[in-house]
Amino acid sequence: MFCPQCGKENEAAARFCGHCGATIGECAPESPPGPGRPAVPGEPVRIVDLARAASAVSPGLKWGVIAASVLAPIVGMGMGLYYWMRAESPEKLAVGKTWFFIGLGITAFYLLLGTEQY
Known part of the structure; x- marks a missing residue:
């Protein structure tokens, strides 16, 4: 069931909206907002620019993550x-062996990933 006030979907047996708290009552379930029904007036429309969203991570952060990995x-x-x-x-011997072999395993994994691209 969709709230008549905010348009958010709620459970079918809900008496109150879980988002805005408005009384839903015993109304028949409404259809969700779609192309045939206008958006709820109080709810802003969000437009996403995919070109801008793809470049949301800065180049410095990308290179920092690569360098760290x-x-x-x-x-x-x-x-x-x-x-x-x-x-x-x-104990230190066991820790040293563990760090060495984990690092070696991660390096081997990186090398295997790199060879599958070609």
């Missing part, structure tokens, strides 16, 4: 090797 496995492997070679306890 490339550098993170390399840093993980470096830190893993460091803790692996200079392990003072079995």
Whole structure:
């Protein structure tokens, strides 16, 4: 059922609108706003410019994410090797091996993704 005040869809048995709180009552269910029915006057129409929406992410953010995703496995492997070679306890040895192999796995995954494009 659609609210006669705001036009939002509610459950069929609803007595009040879940969005604006208006009384829906025992009216028959209305059809949703569409091409044959004008929009509710109080509700703004939103126009989306797809060309502008596609460029919503700045180039700096794109390059930052790329750099972080490339550098993170390399840093993980470096830190893993460091803790692996200079392990003072079995826990640090286990952490070093884990970081190294996770970084190595992510790097291998990136390489596999890169080869499937060609």
